[in-house]
Amino acid sequence: MYISSLTIFALAIVTIHACNPGTDGCDHPGNFTGTLTALKDPAAAYCNPGNQTSIYASIPASFYNPPDESPCDAPINVTNPSTKKTIEAIVIGECTTCAGDNIQLTTAGLEALSPNGKANKAPTTVKWTFI
Numbered sequence: 001m002y003i004s005s006l007t008i009f010a011l012a013i014v015t016i017h018a019c020n021p022g023t024d025g026c027d028h029p030g031n032f033t034g035t036l037t038a039l040k041d042p043a044a045a046y047c048n049p050g051n052q053t054s055i056y057a058s059i060p061a062s063f064y065n066p067p068d069e070s071p072c073d074a075p076i077n078v079t080n081p082s083t084k085k086t087i088e089a090i091v092i093g094e095c096t097t098c099a100g101d102n103i104q105l106t107t108a109g110l111e112a113l114s115p116n117g118k119a120n121k122a123p124t125t126v127k128w129t130f131i
């Protein structure tokens, strides 16, 4: 009995964290693909001030409309399609210059996705999703 309750609890957690169409609490379901550029001024980010040494993201302004679906502080996972490496970033920015599903990451994020740890070798195209 104890084991099966635990199993159900674990399944419930997995369900809560999945961000797929129709899932309660998931305002922006799906997998997005866009170009990746640098988040240049995280201290002045729309949601909260950030810095280049933590992994933060700025995502297109379209995700902030309607306002009750604001993604401020939401965790996203960003994947380098070439290496399959995935990192988690916290959304702090509204990118008014990002077309489509293009996103920006702080230096720490660019370095983490780069095959050699250098920000200038970060992938130019990434896949990302809310988690």
Ligand SMILES: *[C@@H]1O[C@H](CO)[C@@H](O)[C@H](O)[C@H]1NC(C)=O
Pocket: 019, 020, 021, 029, 030, 031, 129
């Ligand atoms: C997003 O991609 C993951 C992994 O490939 C997949 O399991 C999931 O179903 C996809 N979600 C949507 C909404 O397409």
Ligand SMILES: *[C@@H]1O[C@H](CO)[C@@H](O)[C@H](O)[C@H]1NC(C)=O
Pocket: 050, 051, 053, 054
């Ligand atoms: C960057 O932000 C994180 C999270 O708020 C904080 O823990 C860290 O100390 C900050 N780093 C610098 C250099 O300010």
Ligand SMILES: *[C@@H]1O[C@H](CO)[C@@H](O)[C@H](O)[C@H]1NC(C)=O
Pocket: 077, 086, 087, 088, 131
């Ligand atoms: C998000 O990325 C983190 C770090 O790589 C990983 O541990 C976690 O399993 C990922 N979550 C999902 C839902 O893919």
